Amino acid sequence: MQDLRELHNDIHREARMLLRAARVGSLAVLEDDYPALALVTPAVALDGAVILLLSQLSAHTRALDRDPRCALMVSGEASERNPQTAARLSLVCDATRSDDPADRARYLAIHPYAEFYAGYTDFGVYRLEPVAARYVGGFARAATLSVDRLAPVTEALNNADAAAAAIAAANGAQAARLDAIAARHGGEGAGWRVATLDPDGFDLVREAVVLRLGFRRGLRVYDDFMTELATDPRFADA
Incomplete structure (x- = not known):
């Protein structure tokens, strides 16, 4: 139980x-x-x-x-x-x-x-x-x-600079992956980018369309974002 x-x-x-x-x-x-x-x-x-x-x-x-x-x-x-x-x-x-x-x-x-x-x-x-x-x-x-x-946010996860760095890394290195993730979750077209990142998930945006995607488990540090994209089947297999 x-x-x-x-x-x-x-x-x-x-x-x-x-x-x-x-x-x-x-x-x-x-x-x-x-x-x-x-x-x-x-x-x-x-x-x-x-x-x-x-x-x-x-x-x-x-x-x-x-x-x-x-x-x-x-x-x-x-x-x-x-x-x-x-x-x-x-x-x-x-x-x-x-x-x-x-x-x-x-x-x-x-x-x-x-x-x-x-x-x-x-x-x-x-x-x-x-x-x-x-x-x-x-x-x-x-x-x-x-x-x-x-809202159990640690000092590390309340760090806007760390979140911004993780967003920039994903948008720079994972552009094609982000388009595929968006398509898998109902988004159309190319040019999707990560707009926000928090301990529970992230938002993809293209023009005025925003898709919210949650993590299987909460992040401990924002450096784990790239690992989550690479290992979560909802993202890795996109």
Whole structure:
């Protein structure tokens, strides 16, 4: 029988993989003393913080500026006709405005179409720092998660320079392989490149199309990225 602690770790990783792959979610804010919902397009930083690009013209952005408490829900694909079979993660967060160029770059790497309006003066980047988390991954797989274990990033894996070096190495030496990997996972055409890399996977981009690919197991250091490309059958056999 699987150890309960191992199962709990699996739930944390499942939730983290779901969050990093999410391209759309629902943001709940407090607006005039009542909760209000908005559709948002999240990205996730190396350290697990959620990054949003929001317009100051939006009511939910002004609500965040007044009260940073918020919640975010992302979900996956349903495994059956019943939509409740979809995995989903709910985060309770504190939001802050971010002027860090790395946050903006991370967001635009995952949402390249947003480059068109990201430079408008009314748009700003926000970081959502989770303070509580709840995950439902299927029958008998619901759990309140530890926020610390939801994003267990070591100093080595929180190193943006190391991640950038691994990305550059892959884009330089594995260009043909990347096109083949993209084709195997539904991508069309040539010229795919690695746009982001984190402990749980990487994003391939071509023009405004982004493909998220997860690792079988989390990276320990970013130098392992090339080994993962060479040994994981989903990538090595492409």
